[in-house]
Amino acid sequence: MGQPYLNNLVSAVSTPAMSLSGRGGQIRARGAEGLYVQDLRALSRLEVTVDGAEPVPLGYELCGGASNQFDSALQTDEGDGPAFVFHRRRTLGPAGMVERFTVESYVAAARNFRVELTMECDLAAIATVKAGLRPAGHAAMATG
Numbered sequence: 001m002g003q004p005y006l007n008n009l010v011s012a013v014s015t016p017a018m019s020l021s022g023r024g025g026q027i028r029a030r031g032a033e034g035l036y037v038q039d040l041r042a043l044s045r046l047e048v049t050v051d052g053a054e055p056v057p058l059g060y061e062l063c064g065g066a067s068n069q070f071d072s073a074l075q076t077d078e079g080d081g082p083a084f085v086f087h088r089r090r091t092l093g094p095a096g097m098v099e100r101f102t103v104e105s106y107v108a109a110a111r112n113f114r115v116e117l118t119m120e121c122d123l124a125a126i127a128t129v130k131a132g133l134r135p136a137g138h139a140a141m142a143t144g
Helices: 126-130
Strands: 010-014 017-021 034-037 040-043 045-050 056-062 067-073 084-093 096-105 115-121
Touching (some): 010 067, 017 096, 040 115
Antiparallel strands (some): 010 017, 017 034, 034 040, 045 115, 056 067, 067 084
């Protein structure tokens, strides 16, 4: 394996933190994707599902060097086009990353959604990732 390519990834940087993700905002356990803090990959996977399905990417925006916004359609049975748009705002700071999720509705009726996050942490050194190696992941834990 050689060094992973970065040309199709979306980046944000707030030294010493950096994120690399796919164009839909998902951080998958592959290649160089992840959240890095001080040259260690603090998150090797951060995937979001809404009602058990991945949001369908519509586009993304680079909002300054430290922030990205990813817009996706939610898969529902309402209407012909996207009835709900899922906004994912990623902001990096020196200690890591904050993600905020909002749903924009184009229908009159109220709706509840179940949002699930799947996270992994492998604590890979950036030199290990550049070499194309992938250490075993560790389950991430959240409280609150």
